Amino acid sequence: MPVSDELLFVFMLGSLLLGAILSYVLQKKPHISILMGYSFASLASLSGIILGPTLLLSERSLEIILPWSIFGTALQFSVDPLTAFFITVISVLGLSASIFSYGYARAYIGKQNVGVLGLFYNLFILSMLALVSSSNTFMFLFFWEIMSLVSYFLVVFEHQDSRVRRAGFIYIVMTHIGTAFLIIAFLLLYKETGSYLLFSQYAGISQNLSPTMKSVIFILVTLGFGTKAGIVPLHIWLPKAHPAAPSNVSALMSGIMLKTAIYGFIRITFGVLGTGPLWWGVLILIIGAVSALLGVMYALMEHDIKRLLAYHSVENIGIILLGIGSALIFVSDGRHHLAMIGLTAGLFHTFNHAVFKGLLFLGAGAVHYATHTRDIEEMGGLLKRMPWTGFFFLIGSISISAIPPFNGFASEWMTFQSLLGLGTANLGAGINIMGPVLAAALALTGALAAACFVKAFGIMFLALPRSTKAEKAKEVPRTMLVGMGLLASLCFLFGVVPSLVIDLLSPVTASLLSVVTIQMGGYRWLAITSLIEQGTVLGATSISPVIILTVLMLSALSVYLIFNRFGKFRNTRIDETWNCGVAQTSNMEYTATSFSKPIRIMFRAILRPTRKIEKEYVLKPYFTSRIKYKGGIKPFFEDTLYRPQFKFFLKLANKFTVLQSGSIQLYLSYIFVTLVVLLIFAR
Amino acid sequence: MEMQNYQGLVNFLIELVLATVFLIIIARRFNNVIMAVIIQGVLLGVLCIALGWATGNYEMYIAALLTLVVKAGIIPFVLNKAVHKVAINRAVESFLSLKLMFLFAFCLVFTSYLATGQVIGNGSGLIHEALPAAISMMLIGLFLMINLKFPIMQIVGLVVIENGIFLAGIGTTHGMPLVVELGIFMDILVGVLIMGVLVFQINRSFDTIDTKNLRNLRG
Structure with missing residues (x-):
């Protein structure tokens, strides 16, 4: 039924608008306002979850023209496969974050205006959905600005704090610098191609562009979208804005707002500019690798949980760009089969990052809700107090560290394949060397991310509470747990059966590169035929997450059984930890600073750590009464x-x-x- | 009616209006300045009557009446009252000397004739002197605002600018629609009234109306 899809799309946008209005109108009754605001957001997200995959699987596109116009341009939406995929991404995270918000927003009752939060929250999702569905550059820019402004208001939601206002200022300045580049790029496109505004019409005409003009537009687009996506060195707003915003909003900002930049980048480079020179891809690969490495290194040095996660967003955008960059290289050589692997990896990681980063931000929000602090040095021992939150946060941590059987692994594995594919492709020695080197950089990134989350999870959830705040923490309300649980189960599901997403991506790559992903195998095997030269398969590689899971479970089971049978587990004695006769306190615990110290020393050339030690003596030089350590890294x-x-x-x-x-x-x-x-x- | 016959008279009146601006420049006491403003208003009214006679546009007579009432009546009255309320010393002080001001004003008149000479050609049928004289009045009005220290002189400068605009309006269009003229009159009248009150209030609050003190506001 083609009519129903269009109705569903309009319903999706309409219910967000209604949610925004109702939430604001009912602000005098905060409980009803929260209920209304997030119910309509959930409803809209649900329809998006139905709409996106339906369109992708049936390989149809939508053209919707609303009977209104903005500044003389008709509100014309077009949903092609790429858009449908991003609608799915937005809706999945939108649903979980909205359910989470029922409980989370209650914390603001009496302190802040929850009606305004609901208003901007709904408008934020609305602007992102409208942005990815925009059919022309004008509407794209219009909704891009709406998204930036609405997210600015969300960042400064707790505007009583001067640090929040400062973060908001940096955010809005950076985002407008990015928009400036985009406007120049779109105006150039407009000038060069005549009066056409539609993306679909640009595609045919851009062939006539001169190579220089194409490259200029490419650079502008990279800078413009890069600012929003947070590539190094345009990332400085991210670690400031994300912690300032309420957690449900930071989940959306990090999970999907950054992805709208990826959407725009793919839309313009693959959809409009088409084939470009080799260096485009090389540039994106380098940006990606630098962002990934620096992002994770800075993340390791952070002790504010939301800043830490924000730096991980920089890292993951880098990983996404590694996939897209290798795709660009293959496209420039006309090898669309190989480009398909990179593009699929990038988009798959986009989806996965939305899921696990959304989960982690919601988890951080839950912890903040329970402990009222974001400093992980003040946490500890939360696992016993908040078991479900801890469990979901652990799943998110494993996913982001790219450890099987969760979804982060699946997409990073594909990124590895596309990078290693560069190593054997016939593109000259430079590229052949670069591919494996970047793959090694990606491996380092993964390892550092794992270290970072061992730190984050260990310090936050394990051992004894480090402050009374952590000691008094209680498990969060059920709605928040449902929101996190939904994402956690998706992490697992897509980790074990990645083909669920890869099949959805098939029409996307078909529309952008005219290659389908069917050859990636069924649900049991994730197979990549990476070297096809003149129709003959020279090399292929495959992996089966299901078998990995089975092996993991079997080995865990056998270890347990063996130790239970032969080990000394049978006669265990449970007692307090022996502590050389001194009473055990949380001061003796490993801190986040000390945990990350080896890495700080290893990478001191890059991180430039600073340290300051102040000692107070009772009797110099042997009897110190107090030592104060102040460490940091140079910005x-x-x-x-x-x-x-x-x-x-x-x-x-x-x-x-x-x-x-x-x-x-x-x-x-x-x-x-x-x-x-x-x-x-x-x- | 034949316009050409009245060209000489109208142009002469316009020159007289321009001459009153020089009266304002040379006036060293405030009473004289107000006198000059009244003369200027009366001359503008006469000019209006002459133009109405010449063009047969009867709305011009209403404009003339308004000019006389507002520009030769109410505005000088308000200015006079403001001066009496705030000023101890009613001498007009300027930054430049009288000779330099005179020279400068002549240069401005020259400039405006130079600049508008091409706009109104000799045979264009429009009143030849109106536009250059009007531009001169606007420039000199602005010059007065810059050069004279006594704050109420800034209001006088504004009135001169306004008269210049009025002159340009009636001189180049064969009579504007009455609505437009009414709007302009209301504009200047309300402006001067508010400024008169404000000057009084500022004087009461700060014991001075010297604009030099505005420097303290600088960030």
């Missing part, structure tokens, strides 16, 4: 890239204050002189 990009510019403009502005003398007569003289000069010269 390299702020110091070298942003501060000089900032200083320059401030200096320039200071020069101009001479004009502002304060004398009204002088101000009038400026007008006067201008008038007379214009009269003389412009006659």
Whole structure:
């Protein structure tokens, strides 16, 4: 029934709008406002979850023209496979975050205006859905701006805190710099291709573009979308804005708002610009590798759980770009079969990152809800107090560390394959060396991510509570657990049966590269035929998550059985940890700072750690009463890239204050002189 | 009616209006300044009557009446009242000397004739002197606002600019629609009234109306 799909799409947008309005109107009754706001958001997300996969599986596209217009441009939405895939991504996370918000938003009752939160929350999802469904560049930019503004208001939701306002300021400045690049790129596209605005029409015409113009547009688009996605060094807003926003919003921002930039990038490069020179792909690969490595290194140094997760977003955007970059390289060579692997890996990781990062942010929100702190050094022992939250957070941690049998592994494995495919492709020695080197960088990233989450999970959930805040923590309300549980089960499901998503991606790659993903095998095997030269398969590789899971379970079971039978587990004695006779306190525990110290030393050339030790003595030099350790890392990009510019403009502005003398007569003289000069010269 | 016959008279009146601006420049005492403003208003009213006679546009007579009432009546009255309320010293001080101001004003007149010479050609049928004179008045009005220290002189400068605009309006269009003129009158009248009150209030709050003190507001 083709009519019902269109209705469903309109229903999806309409219920978000209704949710926004109702939530705001009912702000005097916060409980009803929360119920209304997030119910409509959930309803819309549910329809999105139905709509996206339906369209993808039936391989149909939608064209919807609403009877309204914005600034003379008709509201025309078109849902092609790429859009349908992103609608699915947005809706999956939207549903979980909305269910989570029922409980989470209650914490704000009496402190903040929950009606406003519901209003912007709904509008935020609405703008992202409208953005990916925009049929032309004008609408795209319009909703892009709406999304930026609405997310800005969400970032500064707790505006009473001056740090939050500052974070919001940095966010809105950075995001507008990005938009500026995009506007230039779209205007160039408009100028070069005539009056056509539709994406679908651009595709045919862009063949006539000169290679230089194409490259200029490509660079602009990379910078513009890169700012939003948070590539290094344009990432500085991320670790500031994400912690400032409420957690359900940070889940959406990190999980899907960054992905709209990936959407835009794929839409323009693959959909509009088409085939480009080799260096496009190389550039994206380098950006991706640098972002991934630096992102995870900075994440390791963070002790604020939400900043830590924000840096992991930088890392994961890097991993996504590694997949897309290798796809770009293969496209430039015309090998669409191999490009398909990279693109699928990138999009699959996009989906997975939305799921597990959403889960982790919701988990961080739950912990913040229970402990009222974001500093992991103040946590500890939460697993006993919040067992379900801990369990879901653990699943998220394993997924993001790319450990089987969870979904992060599946997509990173595919990214590895596409990178290693570069090593054997016939593209010259440089690329052949680069592929494996980048694969090694990706492996390092994965290992560091695992270390980071061992730290995060261990310090947060294990051992004794490090503060009274953590001691008093209680499990969060059930709605929040359902929201997290939904995402956790998806992490597992897509980790074991990745073909569920890969099959959905088949029409996407078919529309962008005219290659389908069917050859990746069924649900048991994830097979990649990476080397096809003139129709003959030279090399193939495959992996089966189901078998990995079975082996893992069997080995765990056998270890348990063997030890139970032969080990000394039978006569265990449960007692307190022996502590050399001193009473055990949380001061003796491993801290996050000390855990990450080896890595800080290893990468000190990159991280540039600073340390300051203050000692107070009872009797110098042997009897110290107190040692104060202050460690940090140098904000390299702020110091070298942003501060000089900032200083320059401030200096320039200071020069101009001479004009502002304060004398009204002088101000009038400026007008006067201008008038007379214009009269003389412009006659 | 034949327009050409009245060209000489109208142009002469316009020159007289322009001359009153110089009266304002040379006036060293505030009473004289207000006198000059009244003369300017009366001359503008006469100009309106002459134009109405010349073009047969009877709305011009209403405009003339309004000009006389507002520009030669209410505005000078308000200005005079404001001066009496706030000023101890009613001498007009300027940054430049009188000779320099005179020279400068002449340069401005020259400039505006130079600049608008091409807009109104000799045979264009429009009133020849109106536009250059109007532009001169606007520029000199602005110049007065810049150059004179006494704050109420800034209001006078504004009135001169406004008169210049009015002159440009009636001189180049053969009479504007009455609605537009009414709007302009209301504009200047309300503007001057508010400024008169404000000057009084500022004086009461700060014991001074010297614009020099605005420098303290600088960030």
